[in-house]
Amino acid sequence: MRAVVIRSFGGPEVLELAEVPMPRPGVGQVRIEVAAAAVNPVDLHTRSGGLAQAGLMVPREVIGLGWDVAGTIDEIGPGVMDFAVGEEVFGLSDRLDVPLGTHADYVVLDATAIAPAPRTVSAIDAASVPLGALTAAQSLDLLALTTGRTVLVTGAAGSVGGFAVELAVAQGLRVVASAAAEDEDLVRKLGAEFFVPRGARLGETVRALIPGGVDGAIDAASLGAEALDAVRSAGAFAAVVGGAEPVGLRGIRVANTWIRADGPRLTALAALIDAGRLTPRVAETLPLEQVPDAHRRLAAGSLRGRQVLVP
Known part of the structure; x- marks a missing residue:
């Protein structure tokens, strides 16, 4: 089978579509025949070596790429009771230190990291959801705002930001x-x-709309202190990029959103998609062998939605 791997850090030229052995699921795992897998900024930072330099992963001889996936279960490991061969699922590979990621023909994931795929959208649409929507949902969890409170979302047109807007509205936030x-x-x-x-001067403009400032902020654009200035004293702030969090001035509770796979939460997100309350957004689809082009286009910016690789 084919998989996108790197053997050294660098630009898109280090990406290799390699022939690798077929993985087998272990206890509590499933193997998924990949129908679609999204490309995310974390893939670029993995490839460049930025995450290794930050101490978030250990350099290895071979590193696999890809977090988001949608596809069909084709083999189940011992102890898996909630899924069946032939079931369409979507999920998240949330570990950095893996020899194979989701940018492959097949991937093995823990059964706790997947959920039944949404019924009303394609696998391509479904693959654009897990990382962005889980980041948004877990950021809202960190803010812990109650119905009727206000939340600022920076980078609101991006993947994480767009999901954060919809999920906040679904929770009754302004x-x-x-x-x-x-x-x-x-x-x-x-x-x-x-x-x-x-x-615009974010703090001043937001405070003109919401006197005293918003109750919380999800900083998907990594604006840091500029976004913090729009939050009221003793409010809450979620930074979605590690190292981009500002100092918690004025008693503001600041936290990083360290994304984790969560099958039950994905099940709830799938229900929102099927209810028309959460919107997958795909910028473009590319064949697996064009993954270097996908990295270049993502690095160039201005995409609205995720690029999705189709094996």
């Missing part, structure tokens, strides 16, 4: 969205009540 001016219609359709164009 959303202030920050994004490029041309994305205002998009984020308002996702449910944002207020909009602040990128480049």
